[in-house]
Amino acid sequence: MNAAQIKTIFRGSFKKRSSLFINLTGLSIGFAVLIAILFFIQDEKSYNQFHENIDDLYCVFTIEPSANNSIGWHESVPAIPEALRNEYPEIANAALVRNGKENMLVEYGDTKYYEDIQLAESNLFHMFSFPVILGEIPEKTTDTHIIALSQKMAAKYFGEKDPLGEPIIIDNKDKFTVVAVYEDMPINSSISFDFWIPIELIEETRPGYLDTWYNLSFKAYALLQPGASFTEVNKKLFNRIQQSNPESKDKAQLYPFSKLYLEAWGHNKNVRTMSLIGLIVMLLVCLNFINLQTAEVFKRIKQFGIRKINGASNHSLSIQLFTETFLQTIFALFTGIIVSYLGKEYLLHLINKPDTGAPLLSGTALSILLLCVFLLSSLSALVPALTIRTVALSNSLKEKISEKVSVKKLRLIIMAVQFSLAIVFVASLIITTKQVRYLENKNLGFSKEQLLYIRLDGELYEKRDVLQQTLEQNSGIINTSLSSHSPIGIYWNGGGWNWEGKVADFDPQITFIETDKKFSETFGIQMAEGDYFKDEQPGVVINKTFAQMIAPGENALGKMLIKEDMDIAIPVSGVIEDIHFKPLNREIGALMMIPEMGFQDMRFLFVKVSPANMAQTLNFIEETVKGLNPDFPYWHHFLDDDFARLYLREHTLRAQMTFFSILAILISCMGLWGIMVFVVKQRVKEIGIRKVNGAKVSEILAMLNKDFIKWVAIAFVIATPISYYAMDKWLENFAYKTNLSWWIFALAGFLALGIALLTVSWQSWRAATRNPVEALRYE
Template identity: 30%
Template sequence: MLKNYFKIAFRNLWRHKGFSILNIGGLAVGMAAAFLIMLYVGFELSYDTMFPKKERIYMLVSDIKTPSDSYQIPVIDWSVLEKITPRFPEIETSTRIMDLSLSIQKGTENFQEKRSLAADSTFFQIFGIKLLKGNPNEALRAPLSLVLSETGARKYFGSENPIGKRLKIMNGEYTAQVTGVMEDLPHNTQIEADYLLSISTYTQIIDPSLDTSWANYEPRGYVLLAENTNTENLVSKINTYLDEVDGDKMKAANLFVKQDLELITDVYLHSTRIGNGSPNIGKVYIFSLIAVFILLIAGINFINLTTARSVERAKEVGIRKVVGAQKKQLMLQFVGESLIVTLLAFFLGIAIATLALPYFNALAGQTVASGIFINWSYIALFFGIALAMGLAAGTYPALVLSSFRPVSVLKGKFSTTRSGAFLRKGLVVGQFSLSIVLIIGTLVMYNQMHFMQNQDLGFVKDRLLILDTDNDPKQQLLSDHLKTNPNIISIGKASTVPGGGGNKSSALSLMENSQGQDQTLTADRYIIDENYLDQLDIKLLAGRNFSRELASDSTQAIIVNEKVVDLLGYANAEEAIGASFDQWGRNGQIIGVVENFHAESLKREIGPLSFVFDPKQSRLLTLKVAATDLSRTLNFVEDSWKQFLPNTRFEYYFLDEFFDRQYRSEQRFNNLFLSFAVLAIFISCLGLLGLASYSTKQRRREIGIRKIVGASVPGIVNLLSKEFIKLVGIAFLIAVPVAWFGMHKWLQDFAYRIELSWWIFALAGLLAIGIAMLTVSFQAIKAAIANPVKAIRTE
């Protein structure tokens, strides 16, 4: 009997190949898409979960309040861990980590290693990262100690044992000794590094004052807490103690600091202090919902297609009942056939996901998974989903078709119930509601990205070529030589450029406010020359630019932006000119005020910004180049670089491209969202096609009679399409408030954002109706042009 069921099932699938391809293919594509999304969500949720003591590792963060502003930052003062670690027994140990772009020289080649960190000697004790060679307790203790990952060791030493070998670092200024080789770190961690330099290199050699400085915020801090520590009580005790130790400094500087603790496994997903300032958990929620949407749409589609097909088998069931088939046997047959289809779709979906994984990794911008079978629990989950869909899709037609009287069916009197039609239409409304939500989301995201990338930034970023010389002593010689090329319009110098290139730093500053009092604020600090503002077309609202003719400009002058003027309480930019300042040992007066410009992504509000004049400390060369003969200009720049800086790797970037990298994460997110939205709409169309097919088959005699009495093809197409347009209209009304709420919440992550205009929702509705019309018209036209005689022959 079971063998017979399988034989009948496969015969039906083979006899109706087009239907089978639609049914199995639609479900397989939906399951593959949802499976890939699950891999992405699992990857995001696994961030920083690989550390053995992850439940006890916390990131120490800082909340800073000044009279004018407040800041929540993911870094700490250099000396705070040294103060609190021995004081509180709840803290077993602590470590500082500082992000680096480390230049490493071997022979005549110089490499700029961006995956680098400076770390305390307790680094391995806290994170439990396996050290393959070397002593984990000593590897980062001495200054100029360097630990390499397996990848880094192979890059510089091949198959040789690197322990004890030396590498020149920081443009050859220092020589570091390799003291360890660690295992490669995975991609799903914020402790990303192929090179670890002992932080004592900075605190004992480069700047011995760091360990005793106050309010110098640069490293990240991590603590390993004792088991069962009450973190709220510990934070309270830490802040009380620091008030006692540093309270006088805080009052004198009018700057008040509080510390907090964030569990390391929560930082990436929930912290607002890292990255672009918005928690990553939002993306996880959105993609999880999309996965659920796609599975629901695929499941609804499968049920509708299965139902539409099953009505054609009513006479087959009637004959089987006449010759003695029992209701239980018929139900088993239908459910079994449905399960066969869903299992075929499951295996096809796994195959599609396997083939699509490399493309998906590229679209996500990271290796979300190296293979489909890395987590068998996901495979088991989707196998269970396939079984559930098979049971759901097979049970309904099995109950309906096995319950009617065979005599009525054989006489042609079989018809579907009103509740069955309502169910199918409700499923289609649900499908298109979800699809319209995705269409609206795609339109909103596209418009927000277009808005950010085309917004007036307040500076000009076109045709600016940036070279990072890392303060090489021959920087000026290179600059003088580059000026000889007529295609290089001007050359400036800076420590950083908008978008975070170079050495971005923030400075604790005292500035005279409108009341004549010293006011503390934290301002981003750019070190520039006299050409920089003109090159970027940053507008001066009051005062003047820096000048090489005035020696005091390099020691006693500062330029600020409008935001600083507002925070200091001045009515206009002119009033701030001449106000005194004290910033990192530099004392003098404000000599100029520039118009606010977006130095960072439009996800962030414009903050206080200051410029100081010191060409010798400006590591970046900014070249304004002509648009013509660009390739020849680049060749000239590269040849000049090799002539004057032969031991430094030649690297460059254009400011416009570099600035837009800040939106790379949003672009990838939007591309993923768009891809899955298109898939969801495609699967929804298959469901609509199924219902249209079902409806036209039910009304084929009616259509035949209408044609005989004179109905036109357009009239019949309109008749059949009208009810589906109504369904899409209902879906639109349901989708609009849901989409508005979701997109309104998503836009709150952007300081500068578009308005949710009515036309976005109207366009989404028109697109949905257009897609529905195209889908339904295929079946409607096919039914309208069919021979009416064939349709009514059995009457």
């Protein structure tokens, strides 16, 4: 092919500006979305891969046999790491980490902020690739009042000053010395914190706490010796907890750290979902491009006829079509790359990823995109080329278009596939919206509205009774209650409890929370049996789920609960209706409300506020707290905000489904418009003859539209079982879920049909109202 031919192809390819704009817009947006999805997949798969010892790093998982869980949970009793180091020669190192971070007041000079601090054994830094850039973190230390911080925090508190040896005050009372600064932990790390304090600090207030074999409030990690088999270690480790705690039924097992994020935490589902979405979007875009490209080619059918008269072969015409589509797709890819970078903020928000400054486009992603360009160019040239071969030369010169039945069916099948995918997206959007609303409106068994909580830091803890009394005197405050935890953020649990008639192999995990006697009233929790705490009546309050475990079909009141290793024997004094203290993707477990016994500090005051004059009431609360505790910043949070954060993933999915549904409908309509242009051009003479013979506009509209309605109906039949199966599998992630009602799929189908009719009716109306004399000139 010479330069003149290439120039002609280039000019011809970009001559029809309006249709080209419509065609390339969808393709460019599709490429931009694909770039974002490829970035998402690459980022998800990169989690934790930066650790040098990634293949030898393992988490300790605890399996609860009664829960029927073959994988277990990423939690551990605190005594496990020491046993791993001392008893298992296959283990090079092990580290204990507190489950969750401690939010504390950090102060240096005039800089004072609440920060999240991680309590962990110092050898965590010697197992994982968290480089220390200043100072040193000793592998074993008896000094518990040392602290290390990230580069970001060092700059925040010390600026250009050397932080080593400097004192940091925690909670206005405890002094810690800075011993090291480490690199900011990568955002694609499952372990991430900006402040570190030795976990041995816990022993100062709770001697022996880190040697227990029953408390699952920790995480543990292990580094295997090179070449060691973790399956052999697991065989030895399986009954290790029972050796030190015969009452426990929990089993400890090593789990590859490399699989933690994707498999154990379930992010592989996100990767598969986004991969499927990317595949569907590109399929839609490609089908749309092929349809519009075919319609555009047949507008130039006379030009191809003239070229055939001048000696052009079918092969040379196919090369021309391929070159044209290749130029267009390359241009669309270039435009898509520009769009993705200009709209980077929105695309990252769409895929729920922060902007770390990393490039959106990697070498692997670019290779995939170029492969898409080649395949799309080939397919987009193939369909018109096959159709051109069927057009007689005389008909080409008269612009009289005909095609084989097989090609026509292929075109209609493409349209049906497009609308099937669009209906799947719309149905998925409706179902995700319905599930999110279900989660938001589900009766939790307690009231979360107008309920805020205050952390009792500093002097506020000692003055908590005064604080309660002062607040309850305000008419805008309905009630207050002290508690060790939030009811949707409880991290204190364990097994080893006994009661009369307990089955030998049954050892459920019990979740605990210390509360005062006004807790049920403040939260609006209903009693099923007995009473909540009373001063004259010792005992604990349990939920109905736990009551059915200890007394199936009977009254649980008065049943004695015994935990020998903690020297506890206490009766059940009340049973509450079940409350959802776990996210709704997990079933309600056993819950025990304990009166203040000193196991956990009553660190939170919950305040039920009247909706009337709320701003004034909130100001009163703030002034009261500051007056009693002037050395600490005022801090409060609303419980319903915490609940909303539990379902950020579902809200993100709904936003994604909204975007992709709109995109799928728009692309499908663009493809449908392309087909309609082609069909009208095919039937110009027929329409003219029908009008001359008295056909009404409505009859011509019905004639042109009926095939499209039929194929949209076929698309609905195809899409319904696919969307039902996909969303049914998604809803399996929730223990409590909405119903898959028939009207969801019917509504999605009617929306697709309505939009399709609006799209084709415009072209149909233009053809039906055209002067028949002009139409007959085509012959």
